[in-house]
Amino acid sequence: MAAPSADPTRPVTVEVVLVKAGRTKIRYPADLLADDGVRIVVRAPWAGDTTRDFGFVRFESGDVFTEYYWRDRWYAVKEVRDARGRVKGWYCDITRPAVLAGGGLTVExxxxxxxxxxxGTDVRRLDEDEFAQSGLTERDPEAAAAAVAALDELESLARGENFTALLA
Known part of the structure; x- marks a missing residue:
């Protein structure tokens, strides 16, 4: 876990580092809300420079992400709220288990x-074409199988009534 803050009323800040294909895709500061040794929870404003419109949701200035990472699961779940605090939905990344060390939270x-x-009426799998083209299946078949299994598990959870219990 990150070092405690000198001011107990001020959250500890960690740097979230998202790595893709061996390169840093994005890094941003986030407040560390919880770390129970298995699950890490951080909160950060939308880290993009501009609005990102996916067609089914827009990430934009003022949005706040509460992000849930696990050291023993192959996914991360990001609750997205607008500037007024209304939940837009959950964006979930399939990742290797998260690593928190030295003030940095690294996720592949x-x-x-x-x-x-x-x-809960719109649950959609994304970027399966990118995954197929990534070459992970050839480079690391065990990781590829774990990623596909994690997506299947997460989709099943997302379609269920108790999805948010995963985040409680």
């Missing part, structure tokens, strides 16, 4: 993603 993105709308 494996190209597969899942979206679940706030009302």
């Amino acid at each position: 993105d494996l190209d597969l993603d899942l979206w679940r709308s706030a009302d």
Whole structure:
């Protein structure tokens, strides 16, 4: 876990580092909300420079992401709220298990993603074409199998009524 803050009323800040294909895709500061040794929870504003419109959701200035990472699971779940605090939905990344060390939270993105709308009526698998083209299946078949299994598990959870219990 990150070092405690000198001011106990101020959250500890960690740097989230998202790695993809061996390169840093994005890095941003986030407040560390919890770390129970297995699950790490951070909160950060939308880290993009511009609005990103996926067609089914827009990430934009003012959005806040509460991000859940696991040291023993192959995914991360990011709750997305707008500037007024309304839940837009959950963007889920298929990743290798997260590593928190030295004030940095490092996560390796494996190209597969899942979206679940706030009302649960829209659950969609994303970027399966990118995953197929990534070459992970050839380079690391065990990791590729774990990624596909994680996406299947996450989709099943997202379609269920108790999805948010995963984050409690």
